[in-house]
Amino acid sequence: MLLRELSIGGVFISPMLLFTLVSLVISALLRTMMHKAGLTRWVWQEAWFDVSLFVIVLAVVTYLSSHVL
């Protein structure tokens, strides 16, 4: 898909908005799964962990969207 603007009803928005939304959903899912699996006990500062997880997912989503799709 590469970097290009998205058209939603004639309004053009940055692709980063879409990437951010997708990443939010994915990191929320990952977080829930970790809770279920009990992996959160290996986490020291949960807030740091959450932010880091989101940034990593966002970078991966951006990379995949540009280089794979």
Next chain:
Amino acid sequence: MRTIIRVFVTLVLAAIAIALGVWLWQYYMYTPWTRDARVRADIVTIAPDVSGWVMDLDAHDNQQVKAGDVLFTVNHKRYEAAVRQAEATLANRQYSFQLSEHEYERRRNLGSNAISTEDRETARLNAQIAKAQRDLAQAQLDSAKIDLERSVVTSPVDGSVINLQLRQGNYVSQGSAQMSIVRDGSFYITAYFEETKIPSIDIGDSASLWLMGGDQEMKGHVVSIGRGIANTNTTPDGQLLPQVQQTFTWVRLSQRIPVDIAIDHIPDGVYLSSGMTASVRINDQHRKDEGVDGVRPQGMGNGGEQARDPDIPPAVTDSAKRQTP
């Protein structure tokens, strides 16, 4: 022990996040892509070479025309009369010339006690003057014929008529543009890239293009990068002092530089109009393979190393040549 692992895991993850965050910023800010690109084409404005009212209007709006097709005809009664007048003048001058020539011939053969040298010289010069007058009349006739010929305005190129406001019976003046023609196959894209992204663009780089209306990707390549944009700091005021802008200590906006991109391939069903908005992304993949610095000699990539496609409009190629010093 467990606490150490917990701290370690979190810190490692944070470090990875910072690294990826920096990459993401670089990627988003410096990848050469822009949404500010416009489709452009070679526009030819059509102006009549003679004045008069429009007798016949053959062109209609958005019509496809071939080079040489008649667009409109200016009333040519006056130009016909002018040709007849010029013809008559020419005949007149022709006979005057013959007359003075015969006079001179006769006087030349008279003995020196029958005619003075001065009279003979005058006769010779009179013949020369009559000859020049005749040549002048001939040139005026040629000019009148050109005027008559140009009362029929034809299209100089293949293309489509744009924004035809002219109506039959309108009075048109010499040199005033009456319509424009978009030359067929001359479409190209001008993308306005922020100056921060210009270093990663090179002449010859391939580009992906999308029109605002439509998801089909077009392929192109960079043919030239603009060599200048206006600088507001150099505009003089009424006293010819330069109007230098205030300083913006924190925020400085990047200028945008026009980059011309030739369209190599237009997929079926894509309709191009000059002025359409497009998104452009420059693919600099091949430059990464070449080396880290990516510096290429000036003027390289005029299309020389590209496989030439017959669809590339020659006009764009021309502008690329012009751009190279």
